Amino acid sequence: MPSAWLSTHLRASRPRVLAALNRAFGDIDVAEDAFQEASLKALKTWQQDDIPKDPAAWLIVAGRNAGIDAFRKKRRETLTAPEDLEPVHDGVHPEEELTLSLDRSVYRDDVLRLLFTCCHPVLRRDQQIALALKIVAGLSVDEIARAFLVQPKTMEQRITRAKKRLQAARLRYEDPDGAERSARFSVVANAIYLVFNEGYSASQGSELIRETLCEEAIRLARLLVRLFPGEPELRGLLALCLIQHSRRRARLSATGQAITLEQQDRLQWDRTLIAEGIILLEAALRKATPGPLQIEAAIAATHTRAARYDETDWAELDRLYRALEIIRPSPVVSLNRAVVIAKLKGPEEALGQLEQLAAPLERYASYHATTAALLTELKQFSKARKAYEAAIQHAGTEVERQHICSKLDALRSRVPGL
Template structure:
C-alpha cells in the first residue's frame, strides 16, 4: 500500500522535476540519474506523516544535490576545478520553507521548455516524439515501442541516438523564441497527445487508466493554448483530451475491469469537461484550418453528443475518420475506420478493410481483438478464437488480458 501511494506521488511529480533538473544541469542523462536517485531517497524518507508540502520541490532539491555531487566527482577525477554549484542543506528537505528554497516561477513551466528541446529540428520527427515520451513523460521503452508499433530494441536505439545528437549539438535549454516554438509546435502537440493516450489507455502495468499522465497532458495542453491562443490545433488537442477524459469514471468497473463504450453509464460522464472541450473545438473550427487533432476531437465530441450508444451518428464518425485518414494516414486510423464501418455496413465489409493491415498491425493487440469481435459477429467462432488468443498474447496489461479472456470464454 505504501509503495503504490509513494509511486503515485513520485510519478505525478516526475515531468516537472526532471525538466527543472535538466535546465539546471544542461544534461539529459544526468537529470534522469538525479531524478532516479531523488526517487530512491523519497522511498526511504517519505511517509504519511513526513510527506513534504511540495513533493516537486523536495525531489528537485534532492536531485540537484545528487547531480552536484556527481559533477564534483567528475571534476576531481579530471583534476579540474569544480564549478560553483552549491547544494541546498539537507535540513531543508522536510521544512515548511521547502518551496522557498527554489525559484518557483522559474521551474514552474520547465516541462514546456524541455518538450520544445526534445522536439528540436536537428532530430527526425519520430526521434523528437520518442525522446519527449521517454524524457518528459517517463514512459518505458516498451511503452513507446508499442505506440510506434516497432520492436523495443529499435526504439531503444532511436532514443539513444536522439540523446547523443542533442548532447553533441550542445543545445541551450532556454525557452525557444516565438519563431522556434511555432516551428516545433506540431511535434510538441503530438508528444503531449501520446502522453495522454498512454494515460487514457495504459499499454503496461495493472491499471487501465494512468490518471497522472492524463492530468499532466491536460495541464501542458492548457499551457500551450495560453502561449499560442491563435493556434486551432492546440485547442483541438485540449478539446480531445478533455472530452476523452470525461468518460474516465464510467470506463472502469468496481473490480477494475474495462467497460466498453456501448455498456458505459453515460450519466457518469463529466459534463463540465465535455462542455469545455466542445467550446474549444467550436472555437478552433472557426479558423477553418482543420488538422488531425481537431478531427479526432470532433470524433470524440460526436460520441459525447449521443444520449445512448444506439443514437451514435456512425455515418458522421466514419466521414471524420475518412478525413483523418486523408490528412494523417496510419494503420491505426484505418483500423478504427473499419470498426466504425461495421456499424454501418456490417462485419464482413469491415473485415475486408482489415486484411491489408495484417502486416503493419501484427504486434498490435487491438487489431487482433477487433478482428476477433468481427469474426465472431459473422459466426466464424474458430477464427475468432485464434484472433482472441493472439490479442491476449500481445496485451500489455493484466486487466486487458483478463477482459479478452472473458470475451474468449463467451464465444459460442
C-alpha cells in the same frame, strides 16, 4: 498545511521558471540544479502569509543567482561571470522590477523552447515522455519509473541518456520562423498526447499513477493553450485530453476490467470536462486549419453527443476518420474506420477493409479482436475463435488480455464444442 501551499506554488511555477533558467544558462542540467536551489531557498524564506506576489519571478531571480554562484565556483580564480549574468538585486521581494522586464512573448518562447528541447525529434518517444515528465512537470524519477513499470535506476539511465543525446545533437535555438514554429508545436503537442495516452490506454501500473500522467498532460496542455491561444492544434490537444479523461470513471470496472465504449455507463462521464472540451474544439475549428488532434477531438466529441451507444452518429464518424486517413494516414486509423464501416454498411464490407490491413497490423491485438467480433456477427465461429486467440497472443497488457479472454469465453458458451 503551510508547506503544502508552498510546494503547490513551486509546482505551479516550475515550467515558467525552468524555461527562463534554461534560456539563461543554455543547459537543462544547470537549470534544474538552479531551480532546486531556488526552491530550497523559497522553502526557507517564504512565509505562509507572505508569499511573493509573483512566485515565479522570485524563483527566477533566486535561480539565476544560484546558477551564477555555481558558475563562479567552477571558475573562481580565472574569470568573472559574463556581464549579462550579474546577480540581480536579491532583496526580500526582488521580483517586482523583474516582472516588469519579463516580456510575455519572451516567456512564451522560453516555455516553447523548453518543451521543444524535452520533446526533441532526436529523442526516442519514451525519452521524450520521460524528460517532459521529469523536467517540465517535475515528477520524481521514482514516480515516472512506477508509471512505466521499470526500476528507478533504469529510468534514471533513460533520462541521463536522453540528456546526453540532446547535448550530442548540439541543439541551437534561433528564433524559429513560422513554419519551424508550427513544426515545433506539432512535436510538442504529440509528445504531450503520448504522455496522456501512456496514462490513459489500458493499465500497467497502479491506477493512481496512471491518472497522474493524464493530469500532468492536461496541465501542460492547459499551460500551452494559455500561452498560445491562437494555435488550433493545441486547443485540439486539450479538447481531446479533456474529453477522453471525462470517461475515466466509466472505463474500468470495480475489479479493474476494461469496459468498452459500448458498455460504459454514460451517466458517469464527466460533463464538465466534456463541456470545456467541446467549446475548446469549437474555438479551434473556427480557424479552419484542421489537424490530426482536432479531428481526434471531434471524434471523441461525436461519441459524447450520443446519449446511448446505438444513437452514435456513425456517418459523422466515418467522415472524420476519412479526414484523419487523409491528413495522417495510419493502419490504426483505418482499423477504427473499419469498425465504423461495419456499423454503416455491415460486417462483410468492414472485413474486406480489414484484409488490407492484415500485414501492418499483424501484431496488433485490437486488429484481431475486431476481426473476431465481425466474424462472430457473420456466424463464422471457428474463424472468429482463431482471431480471438491471435488477439490474446498479442495483447499488450493484462487488462487487455482479460478483456479479450472474456469475449472468447462468451463465444464459447454461445457455440458449444467450439
